[in-house]
Amino acid sequence: MLNKVTLLVITVLLLTGYPVQADNLQQLEKYQNELENVQEQLLIYQNNELNEQMKQEMIQLNKRVSELKGYVKAYEIAQTNIFIKQQLVKLDPNAKLFFPASTTRITSYFDNNRKHPITGENKAHIGIDIAMPGNQYIYAAENGKVIDVYKEYDGRMNGYGDAIMLQHQIDIDGDGQKEVVTTFYAHLMPNTTQVTEGDVVDRGELIAQMGTSGISTGQHLHFEVHIGNWSKQNAVDPMLFLN
Numbered sequence: 001m002l003n004k005v006t007l008l009v010i011t012v013l014l015l016t017g018y019p020v021q022a023d024n025l026q027q028l029e030k031y032q033n034e035l036e037n038v039q040e041q042l043l044i045y046q047n048n049e050l051n052e053q054m055k056q057e058m059i060q061l062n063k064r065v066s067e068l069k070g071y072v073k074a075y076e077i078a079q080t081n082i083f084i085k086q087q088l089v090k091l092d093p094n095a096k097l098f099f100p101a102s103t104t105r106i107t108s109y110f111d112n113n114r115k116h117p118i119t120g121e122n123k124a125h126i127g128i129d130i131a132m133p134g135n136q137y138i139y140a141a142e143n144g145k146v147i148d149v150y151k152e153y154d155g156r157m158n159g160y161g162d163a164i165m166l167q168h169q170i171d172i173d174g175d176g177q178k179e180v181v182t183t184f185y186a187h188l189m190p191n192t193t194q195v196t197e198g199d200v201v202d203r204g205e206l207i208a209q210m211g212t213s214g215i216s217t218g219q220h221l222h223f224e225v226h227i228g229n230w231s232k233q234n235a236v237d238p239m240l241f242l243n
């Protein structure tokens, strides 16, 4: 029974490792917290001889677990239904971003249909992963503005750990008009962020150090590029913008 609960919590953690829409995220986090609490309570029962009252309480807790499981499943379905449309942009070959890390070792590519390695579910990977141990530095991909700085435990970008969001004006199709492009840098090493919201950054400016905060199996930068404001739907393959 405990294994079931643990599995469930792991599922929730895995689930929150991927972006969901902001309003969903908040709700999902609520369920996740409650599940954690229920799990703790169940652990207490696990380690004790149960009297009749405790048995009844345990039944109630298990009921709640299956309810929560249902809610989480609903969010899961909503999430997998989100189809990320890669915007068809005719790229200007000169519209290249500054490579955002001090290592160019890419370990995972953008993939709209990636199967999750554990659950086997379709979970899109809307960025690229750049990984290398040791001191590695993260750079602003273009001149721009810091529009948000996230902390692992602020509950706003669950799973991404410490993260930075930048916004740029780039003529990506060479038509003379500038488009809004958002870049996102995740799993940063805590307390290495060099910028705060509202700062203006230069292309290639050091903004943080590579880390493994959030849901991450090792030190890496998860890097996303979006046309327009950040949303799951407008992520584009960062490799299109990198040399």
Ligand SMILES: [Zn+2]
Pocket: 108, 125, 127, 128, 129, 221, 222, 223
């Ligand atoms: Zn990634």
